Amino acid sequence: MSLRILYGGTFDPVHAGHLAVARAARDTFGVPVHLLPAADPPHRGAPGASARDRADLLALALAGEPGLAVDERELHRPGPSWTVDTLRELRAEAGPETPLAWLLGADAFRGLPSWHEWPALAGLAHFIVAVRPGHETENLPAALEAACTGRWADSPLALAAAPAGRLFRLRLPPHPASATELRRRLAAGEATGDWLAPAVADEIARRGLYRAG
Numbered sequence: 001m002s003l004r005i006l007y008g009g010t011f012d013p014v015h016a017g018h019l020a021v022a023r024a025a026r027d028t029f030g031v032p033v034h035l036l037p038a039a040d041p042p043h044r045g046a047p048g049a050s051a052r053d054r055a056d057l058l059a060l061a062l063a064g065e066p067g068l069a070v071d072e073r074e075l076h077r078p079g080p081s082w083t084v085d086t087l088r089e090l091r092a093e094a095g096p097e098t099p100l101a102w103l104l105g106a107d108a109f110r111g112l113p114s115w116h117e118w119p120a121l122a123g124l125a126h127f128i129v130a131v132r133p134g135h136e137t138e139n140l141p142a143a144l145e146a147a148c149t150g151r152w153a154d155s156p157l158a159l160a161a162a163p164a165g166r167l168f169r170l171r172l173p174p175h176p177a178s179a180t181e182l183r184r185r186l187a188a189g190e191a192t193g194d195w196l197a198p199a200v201a202d203e204i205a206r207r208g209l210y211r212a213g
């Protein structure tokens with residue numbers, strides 16, 4: 001059974017760094033990547049745009065991109081969008097043998113021990129960790145280092161060969177885009193350069209999103 005890659009995020013808004021990570025995973029593993037906007041993202045304040053707006057912008061960013069698709073399942077579940085719940089849902093649909101992988105940036109990965117029911121995660125999926133400027137995938141916090149020992153895979157093939165429990169470092173040219181910086185620029189009326197897809201920038205302006213006050 002082929003690997004299914006899931007890429008969760010707040011996507012507030014989706015930017016060129018997200019797209020670079022999703023494309024690199026698609027091309028490295030040769031399978032589609034499903035992007036899941038978090039309705040009520042845990043461990044952070046309320047997003048600057050509604051879940052509906054963020055999901056719509058994500059769909060615009062992915063239009064015409066082969067092998068990248070939006071999965072809105074977290075928008076249909078009340079309460080915090082815990083990843084463990086999403087993975088349990090996906091595991092129930094896919095069955096016990098299908099390899100599942102959760103894709104995330106190195107900054108999010110370092111925070112994994114604070115995630116809801118984090119010891120259960122490795123039994124549900126692999127983790128694919130994308131490089132991000134300023135965030136190492138080495139020298140991990142002790143609890144995470146202990147949980148990762150012996151699980152790092154050198155080849156993408158290792159993830160297709162087991163349903164869950166392995167880790168893979170996704171190498172790509174580090175991309176500096178950040179949604180926090182984008183929201184600041186949008187609120188200040190500053191140029192956003194090439195961090196936003198043109199259709200996304202147009203729709204943000206049309207809906208009046210991320211304006212100051």
Ligand SMILES: Nc1ncnc2c1ncn2[C@@H]1O[C@H](COP(=O)(O)OP(=O)(O)OP(=O)(O)O)[C@@H](O)[C@H]1O
Nearest residue numbers: 009010011017104105108131132175177178179180
């Ligand atoms: N430039 C980037 N390079 C690598 N990974 C990234 C990059 N931007 C975001 N990610 C990863 O994508 C996922 C979703 O990120 P998120 O939507 O929180 O974007 P963000 O730019 O980190 O936003 P914010 O500044 O609001 O925290 C996370 O796993 C994050 O680590």
Ligand SMILES: O=C(O)c1ccc[n+]([C@@H]2O[C@H](COP(=O)([O-])O)[C@@H](O)[C@H]2O)c1
Nearest residue numbers: 008009010038042043082083084115116
């Ligand atoms: O389940 C958790 O406890 C948890 C804690 C922090 C982040 N996450 C998920 O990790 C993904 C990236 O989060 P963020 O905040 O960097 O956009 C997104 O899908 C979040 O729902 C999940």
